[in-house]
Amino acid sequence: MPDDPGPVYEVTHDVDADVxxxxxxxxxxHVDEMLGLPGISGARIYRSDDAAxxxxxxxxxxxxxxxxxxxxxxxxxxxxxxxAANRYFDGRFAVSRRVLRPTGPADVDASAQxxxxxCGTILVGxxxxxxxxRARSRLISIWELTQEAFGDLFELDSRLWRTLIPLFGxxxxxxxxxx
Numbered sequence: 001m002p003d004d005p006g007p008v009y010e011v012t013h014d015v016d017a018d019v020x021x022x023x024x025x026x027x028x029x030h031v032d033e034m035l036g037l038p039g040i041s042g043a044r045i046y047r048s049d050d051a052a053x054x055x056x057x058x059x060x061x062x063x064x065x066x067x068x069x070x071x072x073x074x075x076x077x078x079x080x081x082x083x084a085a086n087r088y089f090d091g092r093f094a095v096s097r098r099v100l101r102p103t104g105p106a107d108v109d110a111s112a113q114x115x116x117x118x119c120g121t122i123l124v125g126x127x128x129x130x131x132x133x134r135a136r137s138r139l140i141s142i143w144e145l146t147q148e149a150f151g152d153l154f155e156l157d158s159r160l161w162r163t164l165i166p167l168f169g170x171x172x173x174x175x176x177x178x179x
Contacts, residue, residue, distance in 0.1 A: 006070065006102075008063055008100040008101075009099055010061050010097065010100060013059075017055060019089060019092045024058070031045060038069065039066070039068075040064055045060050046058070046061070047059075116128040117133065118131050
C-alpha cells in the first residue's frame with residue numbers, strides 16, 4: 001500500500017448462515033477481481049465476531065490510491081460489481097458501505113511505542129495514564145543528589161528557613177503558633 005494512503009472503501013456483508021460457506025468461497029475471487037481495477041492498491045477481508053441478527057458478518061476493506069480513483073470506481077464499475085453479487089446470492093445478504101479517509105500522518109508503529117512496565121498500557125508521556133508508574137527508572141548521580149538536597153535546603157522559599165529564624169529569634173512565639 002502507498003506511503004500516503006488514500007481512502008478506504010469498507011464493504012460489510014451480513015450473510016445468511018446457510019450460504020456463508022459459498023459466500024466465503026466466492027469473496028476472495030471477487031476481491032481479486034476488484035484488485036484488477038485501476039486505483040485499488042490493496043484489500044483485506046475480515047471476519048467480524050459481531051454478527052447482525054444471527055447472520056455471519058464479513059468486512060472487506062479496499063485501499064484506494066486517492067479520492068479521484070474512488071470517485072471513478074463509484075461512478076463506473078461499482079454498480080456492475082453489486083449486481084454480480086446480488087445475482088450470485090439472490091439477496092441472501094445485507095450490505096452496508098462506508099468510506100474512511102485518513103485524518104493525519106501515517107500510522108505510528110505500535111512496536112516502537114513504549115509500554116508501562118507495571119500494567120502494559122502504551123505510554124504517552126513520562127507517567128502511565130492508567131496506573132501512574134513513571135515511564136523509566138531514573139538513576140541519579142551523587143552530584144545530582146547533592147544538588148537537589150542543598151537546593152531544597154537553601155532555597156529562599158524553603159520551610160526550613162521559615163522555621164529556624166523564628167525558632168532562634170522568638171522560640172515561645174513559634175511554639176504558641178504551633179499549639
